[in-house]
Amino acid sequence: MRTLILGGDGFCGWASALRLSRKGHDVYIVDNLSRRKIDRILKTKSLTPIKSINQRIYTWNKINKKKIKFYNIDISKDFKGLDYLIKKIKPDTIVHFAEQRSAPYSMKSIESRNYTITNNLITNNNVLYSIAKNNKKIHLIHLGTMGVYGYDFSKYLIPEGYYKAKLFIKSNVINTKILHPASPGSIYHLTKAQDELLFQFYQNMYGLKITDLHQGVVWGTNTNETLLHKDLCNRYDYDGDYGTVLNRFIMQAALKFPLTIHGSGNQVRPFININNTADCILLASENKKRFNKVNIFNQLTETHRLINLAKKISSISNCKIQHLKNPRIENENNTLIAKPMGLIELGLKPIYLSKDFLIKEIEFVKKYLKRADKKKILAKSKWKIN
Ligand code: NAD
Ligand code: USQ
Numbered sequence: 565m566r567t568l569i570l571g572g573d574g575f576c577g578w579a580s581a582l583r584l585s586r587k588g589h590d591v592y593i594v595d596n597l598s599r600r601k602i603d604r605i606l607k608t609k610s611l612t613p614i615k616s617i618n619q620r621i622y623t624w625n626k627i628n629k630k631k632i633k634f635y636n637i638d639i640s641k642d643f644k645g646l647d648y649l650i651k652k653i654k655p656d657t658i659v660h661f662a663e664q665r666s667a668p669y670s671m672k673s674i675e676s677r678n679y680t681i682t683n684n685l686i687t688n689n690n691v692l693y694s695i696a697k698n699n700k701k702i703h704l705i706h707l708g709t710m711g712v713y714g715y716d717f718s719k720y721l722i723p724e725g726y727y728k729a730k731l732f733i734k735s736n737v738i739n740t741k742i743l744h745p746a747s748p749g750s751i752y753h754l755t756k757a758q759d760e761l762l763f764q765f766y767q768n769m770y771g772l773k774i775t776d777l778h779q780g781v782v783w784g785t786n787t788n789e790t791l792l793h794k795d796l797c798n799r800y801d802y803d804g805d806y807g808t809v810l811n812r813f814i815m816q817a818a819l820k821f822p823l824t825i826h827g828s829g830n831q832v833r834p835f836i837n838i839n840n841t842a843d844c845i846l847l848a849s850e851n852k853k854r855f856n857k858v859n860i861f862n863q864l865t866e867t868h869r870l871i872n873l874a875k876k877i878s879s880i881s882n883c884k885i886q887h888l889k890n891p892r893i894e895n896e897n898n899t900l901i902a903k904p905m906g907l908i909e910l911g912l913k914p915i916y917l918s919k920d921f922l923i924k925e926i927e928f929v930k931k932y933l934k935r936a937d938k939k940k941i942l943a944k945s946k947w948k949i950n
Contacts, residue, residue: 571661582789583842596638610799623795640686647694660706668945669805670752684755696770708776710834712757714747715898722902725860763858773855780834780864783810804943817881818929827890829871832900834864837915847910861906865914893947
């Protein structure tokens with residue numbers, strides 16, 4: 565199978581590219597290295613030392629039978645470059661990770677808000693247009709987010725993407741199926757909600773085959789493939805803009821820095837390990853069924869209340885917990901009931917967070933603490949505008 569991985573130099577994309585290549589896919593990575601550039605602008609870096617994309621690919625191609633090729637293309641600005649590549653490579657599948665993925669970064673300033681909106685939406689439209697133009701049989705797998713649902717109202721098991729609905733117009737009732745109402749909590753999450761409408765449009769209009777994976781917060785670092793050589797090491801974001809909550813707690817525990825809880829800590833969030841992310845991409849790319857509408861799968865394995873996670877990590881590491889004034893505008897006491905029904909049906913074997921895993925991750929992170937900059941830990945991007 566020929567698979568184009570957009571955003572394949574990033575955290576989830578790199579792990580997934582290697583998994584697919586190892587499983588026999590011909591993998592082509594497209595990335596404009598903007599994530600590395602943002603690190604330089606923010607004067608921070610991955611906690612783990614990551615090699616250049618060329619070094620990563622050189623090493624992988626030495627140890628793996630299937631070779632990976634890399635193309636540096638800005639998908640939002642260079643439609644011709646992307647379109648030419650899709651025409652030339654003739655992929656069966658395109659896996660799309662190439663978006664600005666940090667909620668705090670997307671709320672930092674008017675510039676970062678506009679960058680997130682234009683980068684994410686134009687990137688997506690360019691990919692969809694090129695597929696519709698070149699070969700409607702290409703399967704597009706996009707990484708969306710559980711956050712499109714919002715974290716305010718789900719007291720019931722969240723359905724995967726769609727609700728059966730009754731619409732009331734005066735005394736008439738229309739029975740229909742609608743996308744789960746969107747309630748994004750940041751400009752970044754808003755772009756993911758808008759992506760859903762782009763998919764619905766291109767599927768209705770041109771019959772494209774699309775899977776949207778609504779992924780939860782990813783934790784962990786390496787996968788079975790990135791562990792094969794030190795040059796393949798995956799990135800580890802811990803800073804206030806790009807670090808996500810569980811990996812931040814793990815890094816903070818290793819550093820004996822108080823675990824930073826935003827507000828009450830009663831927020832519940834969905835989680836998935838990076839190895840399971842790569843599993844899900846493989847499963848989705850091998851799924852041939854059900855393309856009469858956009859396939860939406862909830863890509864998580866478990867949910868946790870943040871304060872409970874912090875207490876668990878604190879009991880292992882003896883680290884303090886610090887409640888900070890919440891820099892975000894968010895419900896600090898939500899419920900969330902969600903399961904990866906569709907992905908389990910496709911064969912996902914969930915990896916659950918355990919005490920052993922946490923101890924192992926903390927030990928792993930300790931090797932790189934010299935690279936940590938304590939000044940970069942606190943989240944400074946605020947949702948409030950003034
Ligand atoms: P990442 O920032 O590490 O990777 C994204 C990659 O896309 C980067 O390498 C970046 O350089 C590239 N990219 C961005 N814009 C591009 C453009 N215009 N042209 C070419 N390349 C471009 O992010 P990640 O954590 O790997 O996330 C990947 C996807 O998964 C994102 O769409 C994100 O929204 C989604 N997701 C991530 C998480 C998580 O916890 N990390 C959770 C849920 C969903
Ligand atoms: N939080 C803390 N302390 C911290 C950092 C975060 O309490 O030190 C809190 C936040 O306030 C929030 C929750 O933890 O309530 C999650 O924050 P996060 O930064 O881990 O995750 P989020 O901003 O939601 O974004 C991340 C990824 C994004 C992905 C999303 C999945 O960056 O790409 O889409 O997780 S989901 O949460 O399902 O929307």
